[in-house]
Amino acid sequence: MSEPVAGGARTPGTVWTSDHEAPALGWCVPATSWGYAAEHVDHSLRSAAGPAPRLPDELNVLVAPERAAVPIRRAGSREPAPPVAAVPSVPGGGGTDGPELDWDRAVEVLHAAEEIVLACHIAPDGDALGSMLALGQALRGLGKRCRASFGEPFTIPVSLRFLPGQELLVEPFRVAERPEVMITLDAAGVERLGSLAGRAAAASALIVIDHHASNTGFGAVRLVDPDAAATAVLVDELIRRLGVPLTRDIAQGLYAGLASDTGSFKYPCTTPQVHDLAGRLLAAGVRPEAVSRELWDRAPFGYLMVLAGALARARLERDAAGGMGLVWTTIGRADRDSRGVPYDQLEGVIDQLRRTDEAEVAVVCKQNDQGDWYVSTRSKGQVDVGRACVALGGGGHRTAAAFTMHAEPAAIIDRLRNALREAA
The missing domain is CATH 3.10.310.30 (Diaminopimelate Epimerase; Chain A, domain 1)
Structure with missing residues (x-):
């Protein structure tokens, strides 16, 4: 502001x-009322917030845990994706001055890290929160210790409460002051991180994943492509390069991000590649009618x-x-x-x-x-x-x-x- x-x-x-x-x-509820993993939650906050409201039955089915691996395939192909070295490096098509996509360095840093902090911009939307939770679950699948957060106010709309992976979320003050590795998602500048901006500046390694043309150029390792339809597009590519299977829970967050930033696939950024990605996410088990209801029809x-x-x-x-x-x-x-x-x-x-x-x-x-x-x-x-x-x-x-x-x-x-x- x-x-x-x-x-x-x-x-x-x-x-x-x-x-x-x-x-x-959707109406807002405190993030502390969702219920986190026991080791991340202050019990006084849990009791003060009260029990989380119950989701509709159809969404309980929608986000039920499912860890069965879904083969990762290239659009238009029935064959598994090639090894990382053979993957093209520009999924979004490139910006005015060319995209900044340091895939190799990002993968190297993440594979070497033991603990990773993820942060998206304040007042997160579907792309910010969906991308962050999807990536957090993928990194957890690699055995990494992950925490995810965003700056105050630490609240989220009910319209995004259906997203899997919210057990990764912690209050901003619980984030390490000097993270080993920190990843920012969908934030065009460090100011958009709010109270977590200092943590980003102090991180030993800072990876920036973003698709805004107004990105300020912060971060040592940058996955920034203004022509990408959503940050979710870049996160999908990173997950693929990390070798993590596309589960339904991961696909759910990516689909929410993709649908949000394409205006339910009606904005000019909707390309054939966007529909290819959406198709893969649906094949992984996403139910588009349930996602659309939560995002737009309530x-x-x-x-x-x-x-x-x-x-x-x-x-x-x-x-x-x-x-x-x-x-x-x-x-x-x-x-x-x-x-x-x-x-x-x-x-x-x-x-x-x-x-x-x-x-x-x-x-x-x-x-x-x-x-x-x-x-x-x-x-x-x-x-x-x-x-x-x-x-x-x-x-x-x-x-x-x-x-x-x-x-x-x-x-x-x-x-x-x-x-x-x-x-x-």
């Missing part, structure tokens, strides 16, 4: 954003009321964004507080707004609990909203990006409108 400056005013700060910056629909009634208010306030500017049209709305803290809707339930609003035929760009200004406005942007491909958001202190992708600002919404839209004019 932006930091205060003299006089109490705030200016746009560097805020590294995900393309899907908030979790999907919401408390209060969310519908907040959505109705946001749509009623929507404004269409046909001449903005280089004449291609801008549609925008706001959701103040009071709007959601009156309906008992937490901030992190608001991501789905922009998916409704972006349907507007007359607008190339959709924008939702969401006020968080600190009073700052988090500005989510989407385009249909003709305008680079990532470039506009970077100019305002944020980041993301060409078609999905965000930034944070402390100002009145009208002033924020004025600045964004000017930035979009340059990016159109």
Whole structure:
């Protein structure tokens, strides 16, 4: 978030954003209420949080432990994948300056490590948490001691509670101050790690796995490809190179990440390779209808009321964004507080707004609990909203990006409108 400056005013700060910056629909519960492995949980926290709510029966079946190995195969082939040395090194197609994919070094470091810490960005979405838990389970399958975490607030939406591997999660303060090996996932900059940023800086070896064009270049071993559809794509490749079988539980996390960052396979980043990967994950036992229900098809009634208010306030500017049209709305803290809707339930609003035929760009200004406005942007491909958001202190992708600002919404839209004019 932006930091205060003299006089109490705030200016746009560097805020590294995900393309899907908030979790999907669902109410939030403390991460400490899920139930971890006994050695990772403080008993006072467990008793204070109470028992974890029971998942629907169909999801209990969905995430039931299954360790039977599923053969790893190349798309379009019935033969097992070749040895690591024969695997191509660019699964995502390469970014503007070429992807940074140090596969050999990453595999070497992980095979040599005994204990590994995994961290994803604060307020994790499906790609961040799904990728992290999938990789954590794979490393555990290699006999590694693993802990996974993310910076405060250490909470997660119910919409992601179906993901297997949550027994790996620990509170940020339980992460070693100087990890032997640390892996960051789906974080474009170290600031996005929140309270775990110091641990990343102090790690003996830091591996960065990310697909954001706004990645700042941190980390000694980098698996960064802006053209990868999701961090899950890169994690899948790393798991394959590590020689770990693709179990159903691992596939579940990867599928959640892939589906989240492709907008359920409808965004421009959806390629034939993405569908090939999705097919392999389904073959491993993933049930797409159950995943889709948890990610997109659940919401408390209060969310519908907040959505109705946001749509009623929507404004269409046909001449903005280089004449291609801008549609925008706001959701103040009071709007959601009156309906008992937490901030992190608001991501789905922009998916409704972006349907507007007359607008190339959709924008939702969401006020968080600190009073700052988090500005989510989407385009249909003709305008680079990532470039506009970077100019305002944020980041993301060409078609999905965000930034944070402390100002009145009208002033924020004025600045964004000017930035979009340059990016159109």
